[in-house]
Amino acid sequence: MTSNNNKLWILIGVVPILILPLVACHPSSTPALTRTPSVEHEEPAGLTLSWSDMNDWLYQLQGLDLGAVGKSRYDLVVMDYSSDGTTAGEYTAAEIAALKNSPGGPKLVLAYLSIGEAEDYRYYWQSDWKPGNPEWLDAENPDWSDNYKVKYWYPEWQNTILGYLDKIIAGGFDGVYLDLVDAYEYYTETRPTAEQEMVDFMVAISDYVHVTKNKPNFGIFPQNATVLEAHPEYLIAVTGIGQEETYYGYDGMDNDPTLPKVTIEIESHLDKFAAAGKLVLTVDYTTQQEQISDAYQRAKDKGYIPFCTVRDLDQLTINLGHEPD
Numbered sequence: 001m002t003s004n005n006n007k008l009w010i011l012i013g014v015v016p017i018l019i020l021p022l023v024a025c026h027p028s029s030t031p032a033l034t035r036t037p038s039v040e041h042e043e044p045a046g047l048t049l050s051w052s053d054m055n056d057w058l059y060q061l062q063g064l065d066l067g068a069v070g071k072s073r074y075d076l077v078v079m080d081y082s083s084d085g086t087t088a089g090e091y092t093a094a095e096i097a098a099l100k101n102s103p104g105g106p107k108l109v110l111a112y113l114s115i116g117e118a119e120d121y122r123y124y125w126q127s128d129w130k131p132g133n134p135e136w137l138d139a140e141n142p143d144w145s146d147n148y149k150v151k152y153w154y155p156e157w158q159n160t161i162l163g164y165l166d167k168i169i170a171g172g173f174d175g176v177y178l179d180l181v182d183a184y185e186y187y188t189e190t191r192p193t194a195e196q197e198m199v200d201f202m203v204a205i206s207d208y209v210h211v212t213k214n215k216p217n218f219g220i221f222p223q224n225a226t227v228l229e230a231h232p233e234y235l236i237a238v239t240g241i242g243q244e245e246t247y248y249g250y251d252g253m254d255n256d257p258t259l260p261k262v263t264i265e266i267e268s269h270l271d272k273f274a275a276a277g278k279l280v281l282t283v284d285y286t287t288q289q290e291q292i293s294d295a296y297q298r299a300k301d302k303g304y305i306p307f308c309t310v311r312d313l314d315q316l317t318i319n320l321g322h323e324p325d
Contacts, residue, residue, distance in 0.1 A: 070102030116183025175219020226269030240279030249285025
C-alpha cells in the first residue's frame, strides 16, 4: 500500500476534496455452491455497529489512503478489497480491522465486487481468456476497456464469484457491494430467463454467505437494478441497495440533473427497499454545491443515505455542509 505525505486540498466549486494518488482499477440458473469453507477472520472485540446505525457513507474505489479514511467520521465505507485490484495489492485483515476501529470512529466496511462483468486485472483472470473462451465469457464492454460481459448463470462464473467472496470474508470485511447486477438487461432480448437468473444468483450469494459461511450479519448490497425489488426473494436476500444518479449525473454526465420522471421511477423502487427495512444508499455525481445540497436534502427526506462525489470514485470527498458526523 502506498502512503501519501503530500496531500493536496483543492476547491471544486466550493466542495473541498482530498486528492489522492490515482490507482488503475476501475447452464444452470442454480449456482453450484461447492467451495470449501475458508478460515474465517475473527472480528476485533468492541465493534458493535449495526447496519441500522449508518447515517453517512463514503464510496471510493481508487487512490484510497486508509489512514485518511480512518480519520474521517464516515460510518460506512465502500472500497475495493485491493489497492490496485490485484492479489499483490490486497489489504490485509489487520488493515481492515484497523479501519473498522479507526480514530474517526468505528466503521462498517463493504468490499466492491462486480458480478455482471469479468475484469482482466483481477486475480481470477487467466491469460488465455478471450470472448468465447471460456464459454461464459462474452464481449468486452465498449464503454469500459478490460471489462467483459459474462453469462452469469453459468456455474463456473458463479463459483468464481464465491471464491472472490471467500477472499472478502477472510479479509474481515463486513459485507459486499455488488456492481452490475443490472447486467441481466443485456441478455433479456435473447434470454427470457435472464432476470430471474440474476435474482437466483443474488439469492444464492446471500445463502452462501449467511448459511454456508455462517455469517448472518454480513451485508449484501447490490448497486442499481432497483426493479428487482418486485421479486420477494430478492428483497429478502439483500441488506440494502446502492443507487447511482438518482438526482444528478444522469446518463453518465456529471452535474446533469436526472430527468424528473426517472427520479420518480427510481424513488418508487427505492421506497420499497426502505419500507422493507433495507438500507438505501444514493450516490450522485456532481461537484456543484447547490446540486449537492439538493441531493442530500431530497435523499434524506425519503429516508435514504446520500453521498455526492466524482464518477471516477478516486477522491476522499467530504461535501461542505454535509460532513459525516
